[in-house]
Structures are given as structure tokens and as C-alpha cells.
Amino acid sequence: MGSETQNAPExxxxxxEIPLAQPFSILITVCDNTDVGEMRVDALMPAHQHxxxxxxxxxxxxxxxxxxxxxxxHMPGLWELQVDVGFGDRSVSYTSNVMLx
Amino acid sequence: MKVLVTTALFVLTDAAxxxxxxxxxxxxxxxxxGPWPPSFQSDxxxxxxxxxxxxxxxxALFNDPVxxxxxxxxxxxxxxxxxxxxxxxxxxxxxxxxxxxxPSLRNLAGLRWYGWGGKSDSLWAASLHxxxxxxxxxxxxxxxxxxxxxSSYIDEFEAMFGDIQTQDPELVLVNTAKTLSAYLETLATDxxxxxxxxxxxxxxxxxxxxxxxxxxxRGLQLFxxxxxxxxxxxxxxxxxxxxxxxxxxxxxxxTGVDEGRFGGLNFLLSSAYTLDSEWSDDPDKxxxxxxxxxxxxxxxxxxxxxxxxxxxAETAPYMHDGSLIDLEAVIRHxxxxxxxxxxxxxxxxxxxxxxxxxxxADLAAFLVSLSKAP
Numbered sequence: 001m002g003s004e005t006q007n008a009p010e011x012x013x014x015x016x017e018i019p020l021a022q023p024f025s026i027l028i029t030v031c032d033n034t035d036v037g038e039m040r041v042d043a044l045m046p047a048h049q050h051x052x053x054x055x056x057x058x059x060x061x062x063x064x065x066x067x068x069x070x071x072x073x074h075m076p077g078l079w080e081l082q083v084d085v086g087f088g089d090r091s092v093s094y095t096s097n098v099m100l101x
Numbered sequence: 102m103k104v105l106v107t108t109a110l111f112v113l114t115d116a117a118x119x120x121x122x123x124x125x126x127x128x129x130x131x132x133x134x135g136p137w138p139p140s141f142q143s144d145x146x147x148x149x150x151x152x153x154x155x156x157x158x159x160x161a162l163f164n165d166p167v168x169x170x171x172x173x174x175x176x177x178x179x180x181x182x183x184x185x186x187x188x189x190x191x192x193x194x195x196x197x198x199x200x201x202x203x204p205s206l207r208n209l210a211g212l213r214w215y216g217w218g219g220k221s222d223s224l225w226a227a228s229l230h231x232x233x234x235x236x237x238x239x240x241x242x243x244x245x246x247x248x249x250x251x252s253s254y255i256d257e258f259e260a261m262f263g264d265i266q267t268q269d270p271e272l273v274l275v276n277t278a279k280t281l282s283a284y285l286e287t288l289a290t291d292x293x294x295x296x297x298x299x300x301x302x303x304x305x306x307x308x309x310x311x312x313x314x315x316x317x318x319r320g321l322q323l324f325x326x327x328x329x330x331x332x333x334x335x336x337x338x339x340x341x342x343x344x345x346x347x348x349x350x351x352x353x354x355x356t357g358v359d360e361g362r363f364g365g366l367n368f369l370l371s372s373a374y375t376l377d378s379e380w381s382d383d384p385d386k387x388x389x390x391x392x393x394x395x396x397x398x399x400x401x402x403x404x405x406x407x408x409x410x411x412x413x414a415e416t417a418p419y420m421h422d423g424s425l426i427d428l429e430a431v432i433r434h435x436x437x438x439x440x441x442x443x444x445x446x447x448x449x450x451x452x453x454x455x456x457x458x459x460x461x462a463d464l465a466a467f468l469v470s471l472s473k474a475p
Binding site: 020022023047048049050051053054055056059068069070074075077101 | 331
């Protein structure tokens with residue numbers, strides 16, 4: 001995932017095929033030696049000015065691995081996944097584009 | 102001689118004319134509209150889902166005025182099995198003229214939301230509310246319990262749920278709704294001309310697919326392309342089951358408005374009958390994430406659930422208020438949509454399509470093919 005923050009720890013997102021208008025889950029890994037704190041996940045469609053209709057549920061699995069459930073993309077098109085991660089007292093934002101057919 | 106040759110050529114081109122007009126990209130976008138019918142999954146929140154006794158009892162109750170306090174209505178009064186489980190009235194006539202059009206009750210199994218504003222998250226809850234709604238069946242829990250006890254259905258009811266006298270009136274209400282839901286789950290639209298086309302595309306049987314009329318194919322191209330209809334009307338049921346503003350006015354009078362999704366969510370979040378409640382029979386509460394995590398937003402105001410388009414040709418008039426009398430009127434509505442009327446903070450999706458007469462006819466042919474027997 002991309003971040004505007006300099007020297008942001010690397011973050012990777014793993015997704016299987018995304019079903020349209022049905023719930024799905026993703027896994028996010030954050031590679032950092034220091035403590036990875038809270039994670040907040042959202043997504044929006046830049047073309048239509050709307051975000052998700054349901055708040056995703058984030059579960060920390062330990063070792064920088066997070067499981068995100070209740071993701072639901074209710075329209076085909078370009079979605080921007082937004083992930084905020086807390087590292088100690090700073091927070092880093094990541095984004096990743098997902099094209100849903 | 103010369104004349105003969107020309108005739109032969111003409112016949113040849115005519116036979117070759119039936120073809121698949123869709124690009125590969127559009128073929129790929131067509132496949133998710135199926136397969137049809139979808140595989141049936143019983144509702145874990147309803148312990149009598151898919152139970153033949155419950156389906157039979159639900160069907161009988163649906164058609165019987167015993168479910169209204171004074172015998173004035175049955176569910177079928179507004180959802181007439183002879184009229185695709187709706188009526189021709191623009192707005193349903195209950196004890197007063199209601200604000201909304203009666204939806205057809207087909208293809209409802211397993212949806213995330215029910216009602217134009219999504220006030221229910223299960224089919225049994227959507228079947229329960231009209232029983233106690235004052236402007237509809239107007240029963241109280243107590244009067245319903247008495248009515249069922251004294252009805253000819255009491256033996257079937259007790260065979261499934263046990264002695265009614267030991268049941269709290271609220272439990273009787275929920276049990277009754279669950280038999281109605283078991284019945285409604287069995288109502289589905291048949292396969293259509295469109296489904297044969299879609300399946301032929303999946304098999305790559307283009308000769309077979311070419312039997313699908315060209316006007317309907319051109320209509321489908323518009324549906325996927327310039328019309329952007331697929332943004333909301335997608336999946337095998339042609340609905341994303343979420344809430345949008347399709348530019349239908351939501352003013353009821355000079356002062357009143359239909360709050361749409363905004364009101365639906367208020368109702369849901371104060372309802373005792375959600376998938377997160379004790380009335381769900383699912384120990385894992387699988388569907389409860391929806392009511393737990395749904396977000397409220399100011400732009401919910403005046404949005405309505407995207408209706409399914411399967412069997413749509415049989416269910417005029419259209420829209421939440423029944424204000425558009427036929428499919429052509431709906432297409433012209435989208436073609437001439439007044440973007441000033443769309444919510445300022447809404448999604449920027451719909452815009453005037455300015456369709457030609459030919460395009461209006463093509464889109465109509467496509468929509469009708471979603472109801473036509475193969």
C-alpha cells in the first residue's frame with residue numbers, strides 16, 4: 001500500500017476476489033519492529049463521493065497482522081482503500097486503489 | 102440470372118444478421134447477472150425456514166383476513182398472487198392511503214434489507230411489521246394470539262410450535278411471521294429469455310446467444326454502458342440491495358417528505374426484531390453484522406432501496422411512490438432526469454441521458470426480456 005508519510009513502515013494488503021455488493025474480508029500486514037497499535041479501515045469511491053455503508057471490523061491477530069471483516073463494496077468501479085495505523089504516538093495513512101468490475 | 106444472384110445474397114446476409122452485438126468486455130459484465138435461479142439457502146435466523154409445514158401454513162395465512170384485527174385485509178389484498186404479488190395501485194390502500202407502492206414479494210430470500218427504506222433486516226421481520234402496523238393489519242400481539250387460537254389453523258400452528266397457551270403473545274407474533282417468511286422464501290421469478298442468453302454466453306455458444314433479440318441486446322449495451330444502470334442494478338437480482346437517490350421526488354405534500362432510508366434506519370435501530378435480537382434463531386447470529394455496523398449518514402435522507410428488475414414488466418406502476426406508470430415512463434425519467442433535484446450531497450452518478458426514441462425502445466426491450474419466458 002502507498003503512503004505519503006516519509007519512511008512509512010511497509011504495509012501489504014491481501015485480498016481474494018472481491019464480490020460485488022457482498023461482504024468480504026481482507027488481511028493487512030504491517031512490517032515494523034516497533035509496536036503496531038490501532039488500525040482503522042475505510043474505503044471510498046472518488047468518482048461518486050461516497051464511502052462505505054458499513055463500518056469494517058478490524059481484528060489484530062498479532063505480529064502486525066490484521067484481519068478486516070464486513071467490507072462491502074456496493075458498486076462496481078474504482079474504490080480507494082484507506083488504512084490508518086497507529087505506531088506509538090504517530091499515525092500513518094496508507095491508500096490502495098482497487099478496481100471492482 | 103442476375104436477379105437470382107442478388108436474391109440469394111440478400112437471403113444470406115439476412116441469415117447472418119442474427120449475431121451477438123456485445124463486446125467481450127460487455128459479455129464479461131453480463132455473466133454476473135446469473136446464474137438463475139440462485140441456489141436456495143435456508144434462513145438460519147428462522148427455525149421453520151424451508152419446512153414444508155411452515156410453508157403451507159404461511160401460504161394459508163398470507164391469503165386469510167384472520168391476520169387483520171377486523172378481517173378487513175389479508176396480506177394478499179396488497180400483494181395479490183394473481184398480480185405478481187403486488188397490485189396496480191400507485192400507492193397501497195390500507196386503512197388510509199399509504200405513502201408507498203406495494204412491492205412484489207418475489208425473490209426476497211436471503212436479502213440484506215427489506216422495504217423501500219430498509220426498515221427490516223430479515224424476511225420474517227418484514228412479514229411481522231404489517232401484522233401490527235396500525236394502518237395495515239392493525240393487530241395487537243394479544244388480539245393476534247386470540248385470532249390464531251380460535252382459527253382453523255391452530256392444530257398446524259401447535260404441531261410446529263407447541264401449545265399456544267404457554268406462548269407469550271410476542272412469541273406467537275414472531276412464530277406467525279416466521280411461517281409467512283417460510284412461504285415468501287419460496288416465491289421466485291422463473292427463468293427468462295435473458296437467462297438463456299446469459300448462459301449461452303457463459304458456455305461460449307454464440308450461435309445460441311444470437312437468438313436473443315437485437316433490440317434487447319442494444320438495450321443491455323446501454324444498461325451496461327452509457328446508462329450506467331449496472332452501477333446500482335447489479336448481481337443476479339439486478340439490485341445491489343443498497344439505497345440510492347434515483348431522482349424521484351420524495352415530497353408527499355407541501356410539508357411532508359418520505360424520509361426513505363433515513364426513516365428506515367431509525368426504525369431498524371429501535372426495532373426489537375432485528376437479526377441481533379433474541380428473536381433470531383441463529384446461535385451464531387450470522388446476519389447481525391449488518392445492523393451492528395451499518396452507518397448512518399445525512400445523505401440517507403430520501404434514498405430508497407434499489408429494486409430488483411426481475412419480473413419488472415409485470416409490476417407497474419413503478420418507484421417507491423408508484424408515480425411512473427410504465428417502463429417507458431421510467432426510462433424517460435432516467436433520460437430526462439432533473440439533476441437539480443438530486444441530493445446536493447448525494448452520489449454524482451445519474452445525469453441526463455438524452456436517449457433517442459430508438460434507445461428508449463431498446464432499453465424497454467431489454468427490461469421486458471427480464472420477464473419474458475424463454
